[in-house]
Amino acid sequence: MIQFNKLLLYMLSRLDKQRTISSAFHILRGKKSAQTIQDIHLFQMQHVFGVYQNLDPNIYHKWIQYFKDSSWLTIDEDTYTLTDQGYDVLNDWHDFTISGLNGFKYHRIDRKWDESVKLLVQTLSNLSYGDKYFIPVTDDLHIQFRVKQLIKKYQQDKKLLTQKFTSELYQVLHALSDEQAAFISKQLTGYNRIGLSKVQLAEEYDLLVDDIHITHIQIIHQMLKIIESDQQRFPILNSIIPVQNQQYGMTESAFRTFQLIEKGYTLPEIESLRQLKTSTIHDHVVEIATRVDHFDIGAYVDQKTIDQVGQVINKSESRRLKDIKLQLDEAVTYFQIRLVLAKFNQIKESVSI
Amino acid sequence: MNETVFELEKQLQEKFGFPAFREGQKEIIESVMNGNHTLATLPTGSGKSICYQLPSILLDGVTVVVSPLISLMIDQVKILKSQGFKRVAALNSLLDKEQKNKTLSKLEHYDLIYCSPEMLQQPVVINRLKQIKISLFVIDEAHCISQWGHEFRTDYLRLKDVIKSLEEPTVLALSATATPKIQQDIIHDLSISLNKIIYPMDRTNITYQVQYSENHSEKQEQLVNIINQVHAPTMVYFSSRLLTEEVSSLLKKKFPNRQIAFYHGGMEQQDRLLIQQQFMHGQLDIICCTSAFGMGVNKDDVRLVIHYHLPSNLESFIQESGRAGRDGNHSVSVLLYTHGDENIPFQMIDSELPNDIEIKQYIDHGKLEDEEYSEIKLRFLDYQLNHASETEFNLIDTIKQVRDQRKKVKIKSLMDLLGWIKSDSCRREGLFKLYQPNVRAADYDCCDYCGFEFYNIDLNQKSYVVNRTNWEGVLNDLFNGVSF
Numbered sequence: 001m002i003q004f005n006k007l008l009l010y011m012l013s014r015l016d017k018q019r020t021i022s023s024a025f026h027i028l029r030g031k032k033s034a035q036t037i038q039d040i041h042l043f044q045m046q047h048v049f050g051v052y053q054n055l056d057p058n059i060y061h062k063w064i065q066y067f068k069d070s071s072w073l074t075i076d077e078d079t080y081t082l083t084d085q086g087y088d089v090l091n092d093w094h095d096f097t098i099s100g101l102n103g104f105k106y107h108r109i110d111r112k113w114d115e116s117v118k119l120l121v122q123t124l125s126n127l128s129y130g131d132k133y134f135i136p137v138t139d140d141l142h143i144q145f146r147v148k149q150l151i152k153k154y155q156q157d158k159k160l161l162t163q164k165f166t167s168e169l170y171q172v173l174h175a176l177s178d179e180q181a182a183f184i185s186k187q188l189t190g191y192n193r194i195g196l197s198k199v200q201l202a203e204e205y206d207l208l209v210d211d212i213h214i215t216h217i218q219i220i221h222q223m224l225k226i227i228e229s230d231q232q233r234f235p236i237l238n239s240i241i242p243v244q245n246q247q248y249g250m251t252e253s254a255f256r257t258f259q260l261i262e263k264g265y266t267l268p269e270i271e272s273l274r275q276l277k278t279s280t281i282h283d284h285v286v287e288i289a290t291r292v293d294h295f296d297i298g299a300y301v302d303q304k305t306i307d308q309v310g311q312v313i314n315k316s317e318s319r320r321l322k323d324i325k326l327q328l329d330e331a332v333t334y335f336q337i338r339l340v341l342a343k344f345n346q347i348k349e350s351v352s353i
Numbered sequence: 354m355n356e357t358v359f360e361l362e363k364q365l366q367e368k369f370g371f372p373a374f375r376e377g378q379k380e381i382i383e384s385v386m387n388g389n390h391t392l393a394t395l396p397t398g399s400g401k402s403i404c405y406q407l408p409s410i411l412l413d414g415v416t417v418v419v420s421p422l423i424s425l426m427i428d429q430v431k432i433l434k435s436q437g438f439k440r441v442a443a444l445n446s447l448l449d450k451e452q453k454n455k456t457l458s459k460l461e462h463y464d465l466i467y468c469s470p471e472m473l474q475q476p477v478v479i480n481r482l483k484q485i486k487i488s489l490f491v492i493d494e495a496h497c498i499s500q501w502g503h504e505f506r507t508d509y510l511r512l513k514d515v516i517k518s519l520e521e522p523t524v525l526a527l528s529a530t531a532t533p534k535i536q537q538d539i540i541h542d543l544s545i546s547l548n549k550i551i552y553p554m555d556r557t558n559i560t561y562q563v564q565y566s567e568n569h570s571e572k573q574e575q576l577v578n579i580i581n582q583v584h585a586p587t588m589v590y591f592s593s594r595l596l597t598e599e600v601s602s603l604l605k606k607k608f609p610n611r612q613i614a615f616y617h618g619g620m621e622q623q624d625r626l627l628i629q630q631q632f633m634h635g636q637l638d639i640i641c642c643t644s645a646f647g648m649g650v651n652k653d654d655v656r657l658v659i660h661y662h663l664p665s666n667l668e669s670f671i672q673e674s675g676r677a678g679r680d681g682n683h684s685v686s687v688l689l690y691t692h693g694d695e696n697i698p699f700q701m702i703d704s705e706l707p708n709d710i711e712i713k714q715y716i717d718h719g720k721l722e723d724e725e726y727s728e729i730k731l732r733f734l735d736y737q738l739n740h741a742s743e744t745e746f747n748l749i750d751t752i753k754q755v756r757d758q759r760k761k762v763k764i765k766s767l768m769d770l771l772g773w774i775k776s777d778s779c780r781r782e783g784l785f786k787l788y789q790p791n792v793r794a795a796d797y798d799c800c801d802y803c804g805f806e807f808y809n810i811d812l813n814q815k816s817y818v819v820n821r822t823n824w825e826g827v828l829n830d831l832f833n834g835v836s837f
Contacts, residue, residue: 121831128833133435133437134435135431135432135626135630136435137626139431166828166832169828173824178824181824182823185827186821188827189630190830190831190832192634193634193636194627194634196821197620197623198623199624200614203605
């Protein structure tokens with residue numbers, strides 16, 4: 001079980017004195033801004049990206065208030081500082097682990113896959129008791145359609161599908177700890193048995209709904225990893241993973257900018273073509289640089305500047321753009337620094353993974 | 354004639370699995386099947402929707418149902434689909450453009466289309482409807498057409514023109530809360546002649562009770578005492594989300610062996626669905642909820658409905674307490690009242706309609722500052738502005754007058770409820786005398802005034818406890834023992 005307050009304090013400690021208090025919020029929600037995408041690479045926080053996409057800003061601020069009231073952190077003008085007390089608390093939670101979370105990889109598919117599994121369980125459960133009619137556990141028409149398609153494929157032998165599917169489900173749950181398997185099984189809805197809601201799970205485990213959410217996402221990520229690594233053993237569970245569009249995982253808008261750059265348009269041309277602000281186009285380019293390995297930033301920063309910025313980054317502890325810029329020639333722009341940082345992180349990442 | 358009656362009953366069994374019609378249903382269905390415009394009233398919870406759902410399947414062409422609440426519409430479609438009816442759709446503002454176009458393009462393939470009144474104002478929708486055969490045009494919650502109704506909807510006034518432009522298909526106007534005066538309004542505003550089928554509104558299987566308390570802790574005590582005596586499917590209505598949660602957790606502590614949950618509009622969609630389903634499947638004993646719960650909840654065996662707070666008017670009270678005992682068996686409605694409880698609904702009335710500043714703001718700028726209830730306010734203002742004559746000198750004053758009149762209706766309805774609570778006479782008589790000349794005798798106990806006491810009833814009916822202890826066992830149960 002992951003406790004949300006521990007996860008949050010851990011995240012805040014990574015961004016300590018470097019970013020604003022809202023940065024962790026954006027990371028949890030999986031904000032697709034160039035800044036946030038860059039931050040997660042810079043501070044090695046890919047695994048927690050987008051793991052709480054419907055986190056309510058009010059709830060987030062209540063947590064921050066609680067940390068402040070507990071004297072674990074202080075908020076400064078444009079950043080915040082974790083106190084010694086804050087670090088002590090964090091160190092005391094030595095049992096705390098977030099292994100298994102892989103937000104950057106799974107944030108686009110985790111919840112939809114989970115809903116698909118639940119709908120398939122509900123459908124096959126009802127069918128195996130001879131009941132064709134029930135109210136589906138998800139309103140998502142897309143998911144309903146895909147599950148229907150799958151069942152149609154086995155029109156002739158639904159029993160075979162049920163057998164194959166239950167066997168896959170059993171195996172993937174078996175690969176988890178008993179506690180985790182129970183956590184998932186309590187949520188399953190089927191014939192004449194309706195699954196528990198998040199609030200009910202929180203009551204049962206005597207945890208907060210936030211804890212339940214994060215724990216659930218963590219288990220889903222583990223399940224996804226298990227089934228992806230052995231596609232032959234889990235064909236059905238793999239087949240209901242939502243299809244991702246091949247855009248290097250970037251936003252629609254950034255992808256369109258990328259397409260135009262590849263066609264040879266200059267940034268000012270794209271700006272007027274797309275009727276967007278310079279800063280927006282710059283955000284796109286940074287996002288592209290972060291996502292696309294072969295994207296060459298040479299058109300926007302000369303090699304000399306790249307080297308200079310690289311040196312400062314290597315030397316400096318701070319990852320704040322302002323701190324970095326102060327150590328450089330005045331002519332170097334924030335845009336250029338961000339581009340170099342993007343590439344710099346790509347290299348570091350490919351080494352560390 | 355006998356043959357068609359037999360046919361209808363056979364169809365009811367075949368399509369819906371009901372062995373027989375409930376009171377009134379058959380007469381209404383026959384009336385519309387014979388092509389008569391019909392105004393029908395049936396008590397709440399008596400299966401009004403069958404009156405158009407069955408004809409929609411039997412008649413050639415499409416049945417259009419105008420329904421004022423989008424959430425109700427969506428629930429109905431969901432339930433129908435879950436029963437195997439595929440040719441049903443909803444047209445409302447929640448659809449995105451693609452979904453809407455898709456639905457519109459295959460309109461004639463449906464038997465039944467739920468439609469919000471504002472959708473019927475869109476030329477694309479009307480033009481499309483003109484191209485298909487509409488066999489039945491249903492106005493659900495028809496009392497919304499009346500200025501004297503508690504739920505007056507300006508866009509219902511435009512239905513008259515819609516019916517005309519569709520070349521007057523058979524019309525069925527349905528309501529569960531239409532006084533004779535409102536019935537007259539419906540006939541007048543639709544300006545077609547309607548065959549009136551009026552059934553009494555009173556629910557003879559429900560016992561009514563009002564309990565007074567001095568303060569909130571006493572009220573809580575009363576609630577606990579009642580729950581202690583009745584272990585059966587129970588709904589407790591609150592006017593605040595926070596209190597559904599607080600009282601739910603209090604009850605859990607007091608009754609660790611009961612299955613208790615809360616439900617309100619602020620919950621995540623998935624959680625809402627699960628809680629609703631648990632209640633429908635008899636896996637909860639008690640649900641603490643706001644009025645967001647219960648629309649389209651088809652649970653026949655709710656035995657006890659408790660109002661912890663006041664609803665906003667008498668009609669809402671009749672409707673919500675009417676969720677009890679749809680199966681016709683003995684059920685109880687309790688309203689818990691503490692002096693001052695009326696403050697919340699009075700405030701609601703005040704904040705639902707635009708104030709003077711907002712009226713001016715809207716007329717000057719065509720919009721309102723973003724805030725609560727703005728949708729209801731905008732709907733009101735929009736209609737008023739569109740229907741003001743061009744020569745209107747004093748638009749603002751006119752709108753203010755209309756608003757004040759709406760306010761008066763709402764305040765009166767709330768005062769009626771308060772008067773009923775404080776009255777010293779038969780509860781049943783007081784609730785229904787506005788609707789019908791003779792209130793029928795109760796099947797079981799009548800009300801607190803007529804001598805009902807809680808301790809001598811037996812409504813017990815416990816929830817089904819789902820075993821979730823070991824995950825392998827859960828899988829085994831889920832898939833009927835299929836081996837893995």
